[in-house]
Amino acid sequence: MKILAFDTSTEWCSVALDLDGTLSSRAVLAGQRHSEWLLPMVQELLAEAGLVLTQLDALAIGQGPGSFTGLRIACGAAQGLAFGANLPVVPVITLEAMAAQALADSEFDGAVVCVDARMNEVYAAVYAKAPAGLAAQVAPGLFAPSAAPLPVAAGRYLGCGSGFAAYAEPLATRYGDRLAELRPERYPHAEWIARLAADKWRAGQAVVAEAVEPLYIRDKVALKTCERA
Structure with missing residues (x-):
């Protein structure tokens, strides 16, 4: 089984590749620059393994909860990559x-x-x-x-x-x-998203690209002026 996983739900950006239980990964403290780091890290891991996206069985993402912007980045990247390569996506709760x-x-x-x-x-x-x-x-x-x-x-x-x-x-x-x-130093890491995704994929919990959705939980991200008092 070949699964590519990534997580951008916190200030960290991580990517992992699971090849039949052998994991390789990258992680960087991205701050607000997840969109700059994510795809180059994906390309680097695939190149090191000598693979292209279409040779994978599935993608996996940390679906949240977490940063609204980060979750949208992961969701958008997963949808784009999965749709282009005709791959299912396994959402994993961070x-x-x-x-x-x-x-x-x-x-x-x-x-x-x-x-x-x-x-x-x-x-x-x-x-x-x-x-x-x-x-x-x-x-x-x-x-x-x-x-x-x-x-x-x-x-x-x-x-x-x-x-x-x-x-x-x-x-x-x-x-x-x-x-x-x-x-307290623990944060979601793509390696563990990949590990959980393998079992979820076997259990039939993958979805098509267009069905991937972030798990926001909160429905607002800012306080009104009156709420800050």
């Missing part, structure tokens, strides 16, 4: 990819993922290890830090994502001693 990375080969039972959503909110979800991979205890949503989702089953959980740095105090109050470890 928070699930972060949890999969954090829980891989670890002793933890689950992960609380919190990503800074700005405006004093976080995108968050709770995942636990399951026989078939990961199970979502709490689906991705938008929360005030003081109301971030709690694990619903016993076990050792870790917390990961930029929310734990941006809202350290309210999240510490919210979780108390429920989290055994914090990893």
Whole structure:
């Protein structure tokens, strides 16, 4: 199986190529320059592997939640590349990819993922290890830090994502001693999007190019003047 994955949902831009379980990847702190970095990184990985797009089985993207602009860039790039090469696309939730990375080969039972959503909110979800991979205890949503989702089953959980740095105090109050470890430096990476996408592709969860949509969750990105008071 050959899957090309990319993620532009945060300030990082990452691309990964999964060739039958062998992964190669690139990642750069792109800031606001994802559109400049993404396609050259894709071309570089394909050239190194001696492949063209039409030789792939599928594309995969981090569909969100995350930066509105970043999600639109990923969606637009996936649609253009997939349509031109007649490839299916596998959307992967960014928070699930972060949890999969954090829980891989670890002793933890689950992960609380919190990503800074700005405006004093976080995108968050709770995942636990399951026989078939990961199970979502709490689906991705938008929360005030003081109301971030709690694990619903016993076990050792870790917390990961930029929310734990941006809202350290309210999240510490919210979780108390429920989290055994914090990893605020974690961000979605295309390698883990590719890993999850392989299983989702086998399970028939790929979509045609024109059906690819970002998972925004929030429906507004700015506060009105009266709301800032």
